[in-house]
Amino acid sequence: MSAEPATTLSVIPIPGREGAVEVPWDGETARARGVFGFDSMDTRSRSFNLIRARLLEMNMKRGWRMIGVVSATPNVGKSFISANVSASLSRDPRFRTYVVDLDLRRGSLSDFFGLAPESGLRDYLQGTPGVDAPAVYHLEGERLLIMPTMAGKIHSAELLAGERAQTLLRSMRVSDEKNLFIVDLPPVFANDDASTAMGRLDAYIVVAEEGKTKQREIQDAVNLLGDARLAGVILNKYRGGVVSEGYGVDDYYAAGYGQAEAKPKS
Ligand SMILES: Nc1ncnc2c1ncn2[C@@H]1O[C@H](COP(=O)(O)OP(=O)(O)OP(=O)(O)O)[C@@H](O)[C@H]1O
Ligand SMILES: [Mg+2]
Structure with missing residues (x-):
């Protein structure tokens, strides 16, 4: 009788708060870091609370727990949105929210949260000796759990398609139902990384920058990833002003979301 090789279906425990490294954090630090x-x-x-409400609605209706954050082009605010939406979600005590940095080359969540990870996700994915699980961080006084990475020139496509990444994503999937994962990804047209990771995520948000991202670029990103899993399009750096100047974020929901909404509850 030949059993599956142990590695193909292995699962690792996703560390909770008890396994996380606590780092100093307070309201002033949060504001200073955006x-x-x-x-x-x-x-x-x-605006992040509104996005949270939409994601929780989609969690209820469709069971979506693993949400990628993508864009067509770089520098539109994906990491800013990932950090803030996950912060907002983490306030809901019914869930345990993780924000995961799978932008392995330009990962910047550690900057947003002021982390200097000794061993980040990249070490786990690369199989660095002694690193058998991704390091998880926890901000003093908050419930959010963070899996940061260290940016660098690496073969990210191979790492994301590799055994350890698949194990991590599978482990997130089978972890406690109340775990929600916001996954910060690179732009979809930068390389294959976002599409590869999306193979194991439930849904995605497209971040667009007002006055910069073209409608066509959003459409191309949605065509690539499929509109059935589009959780929404977020217009960032919106000057129309739902929130204060300079930090405006407006969420408007594209055709794909409308479609998803229109489907009967299953
Ligand atoms: N709404 C906003 N108001 C002001 N500054 C913002 C806003 N959104 C993002 N920024 C700032 O713009 C810069 C780029 O944002 P961010 O790093 O989130 O973009 P990104 O899409 O993740 O970039 P990359 O493609 O490199 O991953 C950061 O310095 C961030 O703090
Ligand atoms: Mg980023």
Whole structure:
């Protein structure tokens, strides 16, 4: 009788708060770093709360727990949105929210949260000796759990398609139902990384920058990833002003979302 090789279906425990490294954090640090989603009193958290509400609705209707954050072009604010939406989600005690940095080359979540990971996701994915699970960080006083990476020139496509990445994504999938994962990804047209990771995620958000991202670019990204899994399009750096100047975020939901909404509850 030939059993599957142990490695193909292996699962690792996803560390919870007890296995996480606690780092100093307070409201002032959060504001200085542009992370507003933790503070419901800050008007700048409002748009993230709206996005949170949509994601929780989709969680209820469709069971979506693993959400990628992508864009067509670089530098539109994916990591800013990932950090803030996950901060907002983490305030809901019914769930345990993780934000995962799978932008292996330009990962910047560690900058948003002021982390200097000794061993990040990259070490786990590369099979660095002694690193058998991704390091998880926890901000003092908050519930959010962070899996950062260290940016660098690496063969990210091979790493993301590799055994360890597949094990991690499978482990996230089979982990506790109340775990939600916001996954920061590179732009879809930069390389294959976002598409590869999306193979194991439930849905995605497209971040667009007002005045910069073209409708056509959003459409091309949606065509590539498929509109059935489109959770929404977020217009970032929106000057129309739902929140204060400079940090505006407007979420508008594209055709794909409308379609998803129109489908009857299963
Ligand atoms: N709404 C906003 N208001 C002000 N600054 C913002 C806003 N969104 C993003 N930024 C800033 O713009 C810069 C780029 O944002 P971010 O790193 O989130 O983009 P990205 O899409 O993740 O980039 P990359 O493609 O390199 O991963 C950061 O310095 C971020 O703090
Ligand atoms: Mg980024």
